Amino acid sequence: MQLYPPSHYDDAANGFTLLQTVPLAAAMGAEIRGVQVPSMSDAQFEQFKAALFRYKMIYVRDQNLTLEDQERLTLRFGSFGTDAYTKGMPGHPNVQHLLKEATTRVDRVFGEGWHTDSPFLATPPAVSLLYGKAIPPWGGDTWWSNAELAYEFLSDGMKQLLAGLRVHMTAREAIRLTVRRDDQGKEIVGDMQMVLKEQEEMIRGNFHPLVRTHPVTGGKSLYVDTIYAQGIQGLKDEEARPLLDYLARHVTREEFMCRLRWTPGTLVLWDNRSCMHKAFNDYDGFKREMFRTIVNGEIPA
């Protein structure tokens, strides 16, 4: 399978003169070098954003960020997105604290299972930012898959079949699989207290195009995952299920993926319009602490 020609990664051809991009995998992902997030100039930020849209997921190592630095970077992309799961941190309502203590044992962690962020919302997040503070010595990697590349690799016949279909995105399965109750009856995931304010609305969800078009680049991508995509408008469940299962398998083929090993101080950004991601629960005995912010998106088209 020929994924991208080598020129796809050429900094000079891509116009990146104020930073360097170092691809993580053939399908997607790139490390950005030569930037310090808090002091990025506007010109450098434009290239940073362009790199995100090109590689779908980018990361910067060795950043010493405060919550305010992360909030400021988030706001350079747009307004804060709605987080449907938590109420944020004291004094930082738009920062989600992802924490699993060394002593915690759970069957599932937040973000486990292939997904795109909160697609059950009418305007799902455009971009997510995740900053790693305490990182296990091994395990706790995150995986992403390139949903635009997955779309490109479908046959013309399948592309025609999917054109115009709308997928039902609902949080029903995510809540059933991930959320449990602690001794006081509070809803939690790992060590995080959930605030499922709009649970009924999250379960009702929204119908979005199964093939969506990126609002900036015009690239088409599959908008389907294993957690939230639970039906197709106008199709019976027994008709929709095999198609969704096939597409979810296809979009998460190994060829379309990259995998990041975190280090303390790594900041990752991903574009929810064009990639899926998944967390792993393979670091019992070690603390993992991250801070997450999201940028508001648009109605998928």
Ligand code: SIN
């Ligand atoms: C997420 O899905 O946002 C969390 C990813 C991770 O913790 O690796």
